[in-house]
Amino acid sequence: ETGVTQSPTHLIKTRGQQVTLRCSSQSGHNTVSWYQQALGQGPQFIFQYYREEENGRGNFPPRFSGLQFPNYSSELNVNALELDDSALYLCASSLTAGGREETQYFGPGTRLLVL
Amino acid sequence: AQSVTQLGSHVSVSEGALVLLRCNYSSSVPPYLFWYVQYPNQGLQLLLKYTSAATLVKGINGFEAEFKKSETSFHLTKPSAHMSDAAEYFCAVSVLDMRFGAGTRLTVKP
Numbered sequence: 001e002t003g004v005t006q007s008p009t010h011l012i013k014t015r016g017q018q019v020t021l022r023c024s025s026q027s028g029h030n031t032v033s034w035y036q037q038a039l040g041q042g043p044q045f046i047f048q049y050y051r052e053e054e055n056g057r058g059n060f061p062p063r064f065s066g067l068q069f070p071n072y073s074s075e076l077n078v079n080a081l082e083l084d085d086s087a088l089y090l091c092a093s094s095l096t097a098g099g100r101e102e103t104q105y106f107g108p109g110t111r112l113l114v115l
Numbered sequence: 116a117q118s119v120t121q122l123g124s125h126v127s128v129s130e131g132a133l134v135l136l137r138c139n140y141s142s143s144v145p146p147y148l149f150w151y152v153q154y155p156n157q158g159l160q161l162l163l164k165y166t167s168a169a170t171l172v173k174g175i176n177g178f179e180a181e182f183k184k185s186e187t188s189f190h191l192t193k194p195s196a197h198m199s200d201a202a203e204y205f206c207a208v209s210v211l212d213m214r215f216g217a218g219t220r221l222t223v224k225p
Contacts, residue, residue, distance in 0.1 A: 043159070045214065106160070
């Protein structure tokens with residue numbers, strides 16, 4: 001196990017609702033990245049947080065937003081849910097030092113179903 | 116921008132046979148390269164990584180990968196497949212952020 005935890009494990013929402021997913025990073029890590037993995041596809045990068053600041057963003061609309069807290073845990077918020085948001089959401093934590101990010105370690109994911 | 120291409124969405128081998136999963140990358144700067152494995156309904160587990168040291172990288176569970184700059188490849192191999200190796204395998208490249216391939220599903224036949 002990596003020490004990265006995510007909650008909840010499963011979630012069902014309806015279109016238009018809002019959702020918050022949570023991630024606790026591995027001890028000693030200061031960077032958290034979020035990914036969306038649709039069924040049968042590879043993970044797609046949503047964004048990354050380093051020391052509580054957004055440190056990169058993939059091709060996702062602004063209704064996907066995030067936070068990182070002083071203890072380096074993180075939240076992913078999705079507003080105005082759409083059917084296509086149904087996916088496995090993965091959080092990964094890592095250590096960034098000397099300007100370079102080290103290996104990302106993944107949590108088990110949160111499976112979101114939007115009806 | 117960096118990217119990876121995994122050749123073959125499905126690979127099937129017999130137990131005890133060689134496993135070869137192909138990955139080609141594109142990057143304008145020296146990249147870090149990774150192989151992750153995903154079992155059903157689970158997150159991703161790191162198998163191995165290349166960070167510009169030795170070109171032959173050994174990972175967990177008997178897997179290894181060789182970085183070939185001239186071929187822009189980072190293929191994953193295992194000499195002898197085991198039933199427990201059946202899973203989805205993802206190659207990834209990291210420069211500014213992590214980019215994953217579409218994945219290769221490995222099936223191991225008894």
